[in-house]
Amino acid sequence: MFIRILIIKLIVILFLTGCSIGTSTKNIHLKYGNPSQANVQDFNNYLLEKPSYALSYNCSEGIPNWVSWQLNGSWLGSVERSNDFRPDVELPDGCYTVRPSDYRGTGYDKGHLIPSGDRTISQADNSTTFLMTNMIPQSPANNREVWRELEEYSRKLANEGKELYIVAGGEGKKDVIAKGKVTVPSYTWKVILVLNNGKVEQTIAVKIPNTEEVARTDWRDYIVSVDEIEQNTGYDFFSTLNRNIQQKIEAKVYQSDYVSTTLVDKPAKEPDSVLPKR
Numbered sequence: 001m002f003i004r005i006l007i008i009k010l011i012v013i014l015f016l017t018g019c020s021i022g023t024s025t026k027n028i029h030l031k032y033g034n035p036s037q038a039n040v041q042d043f044n045n046y047l048l049e050k051p052s053y054a055l056s057y058n059c060s061e062g063i064p065n066w067v068s069w070q071l072n073g074s075w076l077g078s079v080e081r082s083n084d085f086r087p088d089v090e091l092p093d094g095c096y097t098v099r100p101s102d103y104r105g106t107g108y109d110k111g112h113l114i115p116s117g118d119r120t121i122s123q124a125d126n127s128t129t130f131l132m133t134n135m136i137p138q139s140p141a142n143n144r145e146v147w148r149e150l151e152e153y154s155r156k157l158a159n160e161g162k163e164l165y166i167v168a169g170g171e172g173k174k175d176v177i178a179k180g181k182v183t184v185p186s187y188t189w190k191v192i193l194v195l196n197n198g199k200v201e202q203t204i205a206v207k208i209p210n211t212e213e214v215a216r217t218d219w220r221d222y223i224v225s226v227d228e229i230e231q232n233t234g235y236d237f238f239s240t241l242n243r244n245i246q247q248k249i250e251a252k253v254y255q256s257d258y259v260s261t262t263l264v265d266k267p268a269k270e271p272d273s274v275l276p277k278r
Helices: 002-017 121-129 139-160 225-231 243-251
Strands: 044-049 054-058 063-071 107-110 136-137 163-171 175-177 182-186 187-196 197-207
Touching: 054 243, 063 139, 107 139, 107 187, 136 139, 139 163, 139 187, 139 197, 163 225, 187 225, 197 225, 197 243, 225 243
Parallel strands: none
Antiparallel strands: 044 054, 054 063, 063 163, 107 136, 163 187, 175 182, 187 197
């Protein structure tokens, strides 16, 4: 009888404290929510928590659904890029382990979601960004130009004393590599929550075609609302914020003094409705 009462009390405590099995509540990189409720039971929404970031991995597609990380000045230093691309040994049994050689000769870059440049305070932190569970196949123009420029802008904000919480991933399916084991997304997306002195200042969200046609364009040409990324992916970003604040900032589209000239006379983008969603 005593054991039965003890079990009931434990269940009540878990319910009242909001604890859940298989999902993280304390990881700094998930401070503002676990967008897909990733856990260690679902192979296609598999939660991996690293010291430098957290991610949801999709074993069927061979890429992360999303990667989430904190960025502020404490993560930035002078460590050189390690370039040690390698498989992630923390994947569960039965999940295909993607290798750097799976990208060879495909025409796609091994594209970081959390960039190497966001983890330069130590060699160990930088090295973890080269795990293949942090990679998606990116077109060179997307990876080396538009995507990189937004990464640099994020670090600029961090160096100014801002605190950022970033989630990035891919959407859609335009191709496969590695004999069908790795999906090439149609778009790359990123959402950024910017805090100034602990208070929410703004959000930035982009959705960028994963093609060579984005060459010589600017990341600000692809600004959308966080709401749009949520609608496209089915994820819930920044869910730990007060609901009213969350709704307000996610509906707002980031504004800057940038005037787009790079997309003038470009053909219209293919409608989203014809692209498969993940």
